[in-house]
Amino acid sequence: MLKLRKKVLKTYLIELIQTELRIETMKSKIFKSENGLELLVKNRKSAVILEMNPSQMDSKYKVEFKFNSRDFDELYSYIDTAANESWDIIISKEASSLGSDYYEYYDKELDSNGYLCIRENTIVINRPSLESNKLYQFNKRKMESFAYDFRKSVANKMV
Numbered sequence: 001m002l003k004l005r006k007k008v009l010k011t012y013l014i015e016l017i018q019t020e021l022r023i024e025t026m027k028s029k030i031f032k033s034e035n036g037l038e039l040l041v042k043n044r045k046s047a048v049i050l051e052m053n054p055s056q057m058d059s060k061y062k063v064e065f066k067f068n069s070r071d072f073d074e075l076y077s078y079i080d081t082a083a084n085e086s087w088d089i090i091i092s093k094e095a096s097s098l099g100s101d102y103y104e105y106y107d108k109e110l111d112s113n114g115y116l117c118i119r120e121n122t123i124v125i126n127r128p129s130l131e132s133n134k135l136y137q138f139n140k141r142k143m144e145s146f147a148y149d150f151r152k153s154v155a156n157k158m159v
Contacts, residue, residue, distance in 0.1 A: 027082065031075050033065040039123070039135075041075070043082035048143055050116075050125065050136040057133055065123045072121040076154050083147060087140045092147035102146040105136060116146070118153055 028042040030053075038053040052063060067075060083090045095101035105114050107128040114128035116136050125135045138146065 027085070029078055031065075031067070031071060031078075033067050033071075035064070035066045037063065037065055039065050039075070040133075041078055041082060043086045046086055046140070048079065048082045048086055048138040049134060051133045052127075052135055054133045057130070059130060061126045061130065063125050063127060063135060065125075067121045067123075069121060073154055075123075076150050079150065080147060083138075083143045087143070090140070090147065091144055092151055093144050094148050095145035100141040100145050102138070102142040102149075105138075105142060107134065107137060110134065118146070118149055120153065120156075 026042050026044045028040055031039045031041065033039065037056055040051040040053065042049045042051065098104075102116055105116070105128075106112075107114055110129040110132055112128040114136050115126040117124050127135055
């Protein structure tokens, strides 16, 4: 009986601490590209983050993920879902300023720029740092322009 009370109390305290600290769980999914690289897509409130498998890191800044059509479509769907979980209202729209263009982003933690482009079934990223497996972190506006171009890329395959 005493063990059960301790367990219930421990569970209650953990839930209380998480609520008070607003600890957010990070959702994630791994996508394996045709060229063997793994792209990890993570999301939490106000962020969608792209990372690479730490065991696949090398001394090159440029990372190219080539997918087959089915996996590329699944990646699009997952990123779209992650974006809608991370922000209240996401409206995919064409970039209208440098701040909204996803091509370049500045990573505050790494104090460096990263670059991203999308082509047919391919995502090319220039990492902000060789020491980190983080490839790119979207803010809301950059995600909206990325979603716009990603959707166009997926739709163009269907035509």
